[in-house]
Amino acid sequence: MFRLLIFSGVVLSCSMSNAQPDQVDTPRSENSDADQSLDVALDVALNSITVANLKRHIDFLASDTLQGREAGTEGNYAAGAYIVDRLRKLKLTAASTDGSFYQYFHPNFRNIVVVIPGSDEQLKSEYILVGGHYDHVGFGNQTNSRGPFGIVHNGADDNASGTAGILEIAEALASLRVKPKRSILIAFWDGEEKGLLGSRHYADYPIIPLKQIRFHLNADMIGRLRPAGLEISGWRAATGSRHFLAQRNTDSLPLRFMYSYKPESDHWPFFERRVPSLMIHTGKHDDYHRPSDDVDLLNMDGIRKVSQFMLRSTVAVANEVTPPEFRDWSNEESDQFTRVFNASTQNRRSRLGVTYNGQMAEEGIIQLSSIVVDSPAHMAGLRIGDTVVSVNDQVLKKSLDFRTLVLTAPSKSMMKVRRGDAELDLSVSLLGDPILFGFHWTMDDAEPGSIIVTHVTAGSPADKAGLKQQHRIRNVAGNRFSSRNEFHKLLVGALNPIELGAEFDGKLSKISLERADADQASGRQ
Numbered sequence: 371m372f373r374l375l376i377f378s379g380v381v382l383s384c385s386m387s388n389a390q391p392d393q394v395d396t397p398r399s400e401n402s403d404a405d406q407s408l409d410v411a412l413d414v415a416l417n418s419i420t421v422a423n424l425k426r427h428i429d430f431l432a433s434d435t436l437q438g439r440e441a442g443t444e445g446n447y448a449a450g451a452y453i454v455d456r457l458r459k460l461k462l463t464a465a466s467t468d469g470s471f472y473q474y475f476h477p478n479f480r481n482i483v484v485v486i487p488g489s490d491e492q493l494k495s496e497y498i499l500v501g502g503h504y505d506h507v508g509f510g511n512q513t514n515s516r517g518p519f520g521i522v523h524n525g526a527d528d529n530a531s532g533t534a535g536i537l538e539i540a541e542a543l544a545s546l547r548v549k550p551k552r553s554i555l556i557a558f559w560d561g562e563e564k565g566l567l568g569s570r571h572y573a574d575y576p577i578i579p580l581k582q583i584r585f586h587l588n589a590d591m592i593g594r595l596r597p598a599g600l601e602i603s604g605w606r607a608a609t610g611s612r613h614f615l616a617q618r619n620t621d622s623l624p625l626r627f628m629y630s631y632k633p634e635s636d637h638w639p640f641f642e643r644r645v646p647s648l649m650i651h652t653g654k655h656d657d658y659h660r661p662s663d664d665v666d667l668l669n670m671d672g673i674r675k676v677s678q679f680m681l682r683s684t685v686a687v688a689n690e691v692t693p694p695e696f697r698d699w700s701n702e703e704s705d706q707f708t709r710v711f712n713a714s715t716q717n718r719r720s721r722l723g724v725t726y727n728g729q730m731a732e733e734g735i736i737q738l739s740s741i742v743v744d745s746p747a748h749m750a751g752l753r754i755g756d757t758v759v760s761v762n763d764q765v766l767k768k769s770l771d772f773r774t775l776v777l778t779a780p781s782k783s784m785m786k787v788r789r790g791d792a793e794l795d796l797s798v799s800l801l802g803d804p805i806l807f808g809f810h811w812t813m814d815d816a817e818p819g820s821i822i823v824t825h826v827t828a829g830s831p832a833d834k835a836g837l838k839q840q841h842r843i844r845n846v847a848g849n850r851f852s853s854r855n856e857f858h859k860l861l862v863g864a865l866n867p868i869e870l871g872a873e874f875d876g877k878l879s880k881i882s883l884e885r886a887d888a889d890q891a892s893g894r895q
């Protein structure tokens with residue numbers, strides 16, 4: 371990963387996204403025998419990616435002998451020779467025009483490129499690019515290291531990890547008897563640490579024209595998978611890619627779909643030329659660009675999982691009818707932009723306007739501790755110290771029941787309260803309509819055909835169903851939608867319980883939502 375010392379803000383034009391035809395949610399729903407044998411073959415290929423193999427590559431690439439693999443040095447050449455030797459053994463086709471594995475560039479640097487031809491006569495002229503850089507910063511200096519300088523920087527995570535992963539992906543692809551429909555271009559970039567030199571050179575002098583590259587996965591630093599998950603940047607520049615990846619996340623890795631996207635690795639020269647390019651990364655750490663970025667600190671099994679996820683995604687996108695297309699994207703889509711998807715929870719007026727003792731509420735005793743002035747509760751004559759017995763004859767047992775009842779009750783409701791020794795029946799005019807679901811949503815044109823939950827009301831049916839802010843919903847009882855209105859119509863028209871196809875942190879799930887129609891709510895305990 372390139373250390374950005376000066377960040378020059380690149381402003382790109384932003385236009386409306388081009389809508390994309392719907393893709394089937396379960397890509398293997400109509401499995402023919404042929405498909406099944408392809409699945410078996412893919413499983414075998416996936417299983418060929420092992421910790422032992424990855425470790426062997428990284429042990430060599432990140433050894434002191436290679437002296438930090440700085441572009442143009444002996445150690446870097448030894449790394450290149452190792453990679454080419456592996457590719458040769460796999461009998462992969464060298465991609466360079468002169469039949470060589472190397473693409474040379476000034477002054478004495480070398481990208482390494484191979485091609486796996488596609489199996490479909492029509493689609494083989496299109497490519498999926500899988501790449502990562504194999505160089506690092508050598509002994510480190512003031513401009514490329516965070517110190518101490520003059521000591522071998524092994525770059526085990528940066529980027530022996532990605533290099534090893536791509537070598538294993540290449541081997542897995544080479545083992546497939548039936549190749550993916552589109553061709554795969556595999557690249558090991560040089561000179562990345564000197565300013566993305568290798569990938570920039572390729573973008574300027576492409577061997578496969580960039581127009582033919584439909585999708586790009588860049589692995590840079592995939593060696594430190596932690597519970598926070600795998601970072602994926604650039605998904606917003608590839609329409610629909612988020613859901614596409616979530617579908618391939620069969621290991622349920624937590625995926626962190628990042629909103630920021632920076633020119634700090636080899637995805638950038640391709641992104642600048644409108645190739646949908648994803649950056650796959652397990653996150654920065656204290657040893658980043660320091661001599662301490664060593665093998666013993668890597669999460670080897672994490673590298674295996676990330677590599678397998680990349681292989682699954684690569685094969686899927688190579689076979690997909692319409693791969694995620696480039697979406698003009700703006701740097702304005704940064705942290706500020708994400709606020710659109712996190713609607714404020716404040717300033718929502720409550721339907722009743724009371725607070726109550728939380729501890730007592732746990733035991734089903736709702737004793738009011740404050741009444742908001744001019745609220746429905748105030749108007750109805752509720753007082754501090756009153757204990758709520760029932761709402762519309764529904765006797766309270768838990769605090770959640772109370773909240774749910776208040777949210778879902780008709781505007782004209784009756785409450786029974788105990789005040790001292792007396793029981794009083796009070797008529798309450800609750801604010802607004804009963805809440806059927808209890809969540810708000812918006813749409814995101816980076817992911818057409820899905821809504822993002824922006825707010826969930828505590829105690830609402832949505833809350834009970836486990837719906838959270840940032841959940842993305844893609845179907846209602848199996849039905850797709852393309853607008854907010856369509857989603858709303860499906861929701862209102864669906865029968866209880868409503869099954870929602872959802873995604874959160876790159877994991878797909880089904881959520882069962884019980885709508886709270888007033889009559890149904892009153893029949894429930």
Ligand SMILES: [Zn+2]
Binds near residue numbers: 371
């Ligand atoms: Zn780096």
